Amino acid sequence: MEQLTPREKEIFDYITRQFEETGYSPSVRDIRAAMGIGSTATVYNYIEKLCDKGYLRKDASKSRSLRPVDDTPVYRVPVIGKVTAGSPIFAYEDNDGFVTFSPEGRRFNSSSLFALKVRGRSMINAGILDGDTVIVERCDVAYNGEIIVALIDDEATVKTFYAEDGKFRLQPENDEYEPIFTDHVRILGKVVASIRYY
């Protein structure tokens, strides 16, 4: 990312801070006043520079449409309550609220994420405890060793996935549990993160 001049950085920092504090963008004149600048044109030029350099976004002629380009997106992920086979599992209405999740490095299609509260101790050796929240990316294929969410007997379950001899093995990560062998598995998605609150 192209370097900012000292003054550009000052102005960028102000915009960012305002955005965080108020929840919306300062206007050109707000910036002018705060930075002790005499003319709106000066500010306007800075804004164009910051946009050109990739630090800001704005929509032309729209008031207060500035926003810092954020490289770590924040997703508001619906927590799915009960999962039932036939029904529209991912209907927006049938959720238990939301969790906020921001990944490291990668990006997701916002609508392809959902979350699940884990019940039971079948994955404790993988560090997924009862009550943990897993963030899941919807997909219908998986590779060996990936932790997935699958639909078993009308219930969503978290297991490690293996394809063997044309069949599937869903492996709990807990010696007290037995693996599930099946010819057919309906994969809801891959676990991309897990969160625990103390």
Place this chain on the structure above:
Amino acid sequence: MEQLTPREKEIFDYITRQFEETGYSPSVRDIRAAMGIGSTATVYNYIEKLCDKGYLRKDASKSRSLRPVDDTPVYRVPVIGKVTAGSPIFAYEDNDGFVTFSPEGRRFNSSSLFALKVRGRSMINAGILDGDTVIVERCDVAYNGEIIVALIDDEATVKTFYAEDGKFRLQPENDEYEPIFTDHVRILGKVVASIRYY
């Protein structure tokens, strides 16, 4: 929270969605157009209602200053790199970037949070694996059974805390590790959440 009428909810949902998609608030006329309403006054009344009922915030006479009242705050938490005893541990400069964290239910003083990348397997029985990120709330006291971050030999370590017979026991959650007994412990904070990325 006071109930919304059907139409109020439609309008609130539109504002929320716009906010998420564009990063800034729609104007009164944006809403008017999108909702198929003939007059800005109608929209204006709805906005006032939504503010009165506590669903929206706005600043008087400021364009595009609407924002949904968000009850789950999002914290941008600095990831502390190396921790050294005497030095200003929490200096902003010395960090490994940020993680975004939003708690369930409770609120924190934003400046009292920091994050740590866990190294080693000493807490695996508590579901904290090598590479996990723990979110820590700064504090200098703890109660028995709480998972804390303490300073041992100039290094930050995550352990379960116990005070016994006027001494302290820092308990690893892994049978291969021995507890640390000490007369004096410098507590950096309590673990309030842990996050793992796959």
Place this chain on the structure above:
DNA sequence: TCCGATTATAAACAAATGTTTTTATTATTA
């Protein structure tokens, strides 16, 4: 010393935007 980058100003215009006032329809409820 000249040049370019950085920082800055004044003045005006056009458009977008929030706000007020006054009035009306419809459906529900007492």
Place this chain on the structure above:
DNA sequence: TAATAATAAAAACATTTGTTTATAATCGGA
């Protein structure tokens, strides 16, 4: 049936706001 809540409109007004144009001071490096 009368009262009330929910929904809606028109028209104007006052500000706020983005944008353009033309001009200038300062400073470091070639």
